[in-house]
Amino acid sequence: MAAIGDRSAAQAHRVAFRREPEFGSVPEGSEAEKRLREIWEGDSGWRGFITTVDHKKIGLRYIVTAFLFLLLGGLEALVMRLQLAQPNQSLVTPGQFAELFTMHGITMIFLYALPVLSGFSNFLWPLMLGSRDMAFPRLNALSYWVFLFAGIFLYGSFPFGQAPNAGWFNYVPLSSLEYSRGINIDVYSLGMVLLGISTTVGAVNFVVTLFRMRAVGMSVDRLPIIVWGTLTISFANLFAVPSVSLAFLLLWMDRNIGTHFFDVASDGRPLLWQHLFWMFAHPWVYVVVLPAMGIVSDALPTFCRRPLVAYAAVAMATVGTMIVGFEVWIHHMFATGITPLALAFFGAASMLISIPSAVAVFAWVATIWTGRPVFAVPFLYFASFVLMFVIGGVSGVMTAAVPLDWQLTDTYFVVAHLHYVLLGINVFPVFGGITYWFPKFTGRMMNERWGKIAFWIILVGFNLGFFPMHISGLLGMPRRIYTYPEGMGWDTSNLITTIGSFIFALGVLLFVANALVSARRGREAPKNPWDAPGLEWSTESPPAPYNFAVLPVIESRHPMWENRLQPKGRQSSLSSGYLLHRGREALGVHPFSGSPDVILKMPEDAWSPFFLGFFGALVFVGVLLRSPSFTLVALAAAGATLIAWMWPRRALAQREPPGPAQTVPANTGRSKDALPVGSAGEHSGGWWGVLALVATEASLFGYLIFCYFYSQSQTTLPWPPEGMPKIGTGALSTGTLILSSVFAWLSERTLKRSKRWPAFGWMLVAIALGVTFAGMQWKEWHDHPYGITAHLYGSLYFTITGFHMAHVAVGLVILVLLAVWIALGYFDAERNAPMRIGGLYWHFVDVVWLFIFTSLYVTPFWMRGH
Structure with a gap:
């Protein structure tokens, strides 16, 4: 709900103005530019x-933090490779190896792969889309802080010897309380829920940014491919992350409350874990691939001197x-x-997925083949990526064949495929x-020189380190083993893998050193050093x-190449465009047409994202400690921070402040329709958020109803029992509850x-009816002859209705805040965006609740009747 306050509640609750958009230019060094x-x-x-x-700044922090986690995950991998370099090694104990193995997977998959791509998208999206910022700047900051605290939460278990230890896939019953008595799995469960909050918040920000913060003329056929990739995975995260967050929460409840979701002895289903986990984890493969493919699709043509x-x-x-x-996922x-x-x-669907991937590969190869390649360091990485993509894709198609998958599953062949x-x-x-x-x-x-040296070391080390894993797997080496006896035929391939891993690590260190030195002493760059x-x-x-x-106003997909690609066509306007200089302002466009829709007031820097992330992380620490x-x-501190974030500002002026004297009035034929200043209803970014x-x-x-x-x-037992x-x-x-919704709508309309x-x-009245519903639900819980720990049905019933009751409680807090703000006079006929947002x-x-009522109340009667 922080989206409510990111702009709509805290910034846009001033008297609604309409302003005719100005169009002109701002010379560099002018007073207008200095004021901006x-x-x-x-x-x-x-x-x-x-x-x-x-x-x-947030984008760079994502990249740097993700790289630190990459180095930590790489260090864990090197220790494991030393352990497996030769038979019968005893560098680490089985328990230590399990922790290293698990944390390595968690780090590389969740703390590095997506966050580093989020860093690219955070930094580049507004620049590529022609905007001044993301749709929700404070949510953007919150996403980073929660990510950082989640990483610290997970790694904080290492010094105490309580790191997650059941593999990054965390299969039950291995991760159940019966086989893992420590807090290792609780750390993983709660850390993943916390990380899921960061991912979801970031996904919301990306989706709304694309819909609302594009430059005029930036139609969908002019979007960079990295925008397509990040937008696609953001939609995927909105629908996939709840699955794994729910899985980990249900596991934590099994371990700490005594529910029976995965407990075989009480009719629970371990395969339910696999369904929930892979419903998330297979789309996640593409979550960490598609934006990377977008990077190549956007940058590779620069070095081929032709469009994609x-x-x-x-x-x-x-x-x-x-x-x-x-x-x-199956x-x-x-x-x-x-x-x-x-x-x-x-199996057939898994084969089918290779078709769209092949389309991208052929497009990259054709771009290189028909272009005039410039063999700079970025091009070397991008061209090598195509090779890695093919190797990883082919091994994936192999495992899509069911008979072959039965032979390869849980072998090092799968580990090799995963790494590619x-x-x-x-x-x-x-x-x-x-x-x-x-x-x-x-x-x-x-x-450039050190960049090429690092590249060749990375390329050789990567393939020397991970390709032999295919051979180990075909020779029958199982994954997740910490040592092996002599004479199994795995000695040579494991030794080569270990040597390659260290070569790869050396290349990564050289790359990092080159970046650090170049950031301070590198050659100064002009605006467009690559002619991109x-x-x-x-x-x-x-x-x-x-x-x-x-x-700017955009007229093509390649605004910097228009002179050579379409010299006689319409040209993008980059030096002259919409003037928004009266405070922190951005232009909001219609989500589908891309036409100017609203002049948005953007938030100032704020403490609230940091403190909300910090207190939110402390909530999870308290749960872990069972305090x-x-x-x-x-929780109270986090709630107070969130309320302070959303609290509206009373309008202090009845007119808008004047703009700078240097603004140049429009005389270009552009639309001069007056636009609302601030936001209301569908104009509100918070509404879309x-x-x-x-x-x-x-x-x-x-996913709960699926469970x-x-x-x-x-x-095979009676249902309900x-x-x-x-x-x-x-x-x-x-x-x-429905009547409560009707009265909330009446309040907004009135x-x-x-x-x-x-x-x-x-x-x-709406609040009173909502409280009445909560009281009725509480009485029904009390009257049940069984509780949440009685059996599997009880665990499901109380969890589903309990989740809904938690949402009812949040909704009632929102309605109470809206009532207070109405009474204090913050809203009127024009300033009422939070009413629509809270009502939504x-x-x-x-x-x-209608779906829950149908599933839990109506369906059993219907099934008994048939």
């Missing part, structure tokens, strides 16, 4: 470090890959005894992308705090007619 810099430049020093909401071949096909292949990726479960029909369907897909396809584009955009990051060039076509290269290196002095008092204090939040929350409840019906389909639900009581509470106190009254969330809570 003062407006957008944040504080320096430690205060600025904590409070900044600048997307460029088959742009539209590559863009559609990006979307198609993710869509099919959601459908094939190919990770071919060896679990699923039905032949499912094997056939998911998740590391090779990620690292090579990332290293090439850092070299390519290094001038934008730092204003300097990386050293993208809009980001029209800005300074590094870009000014405001990105663009005037917001109710500590948890409640941290909460809509995205509703989508991911709906997914969470969808219910899956468990029902697998049990102890009497039917009270459908009459459920129907009465359902009607009460306020739009400037009837403040009637609106306040209707809101009080409350209506969602009501709709979700």
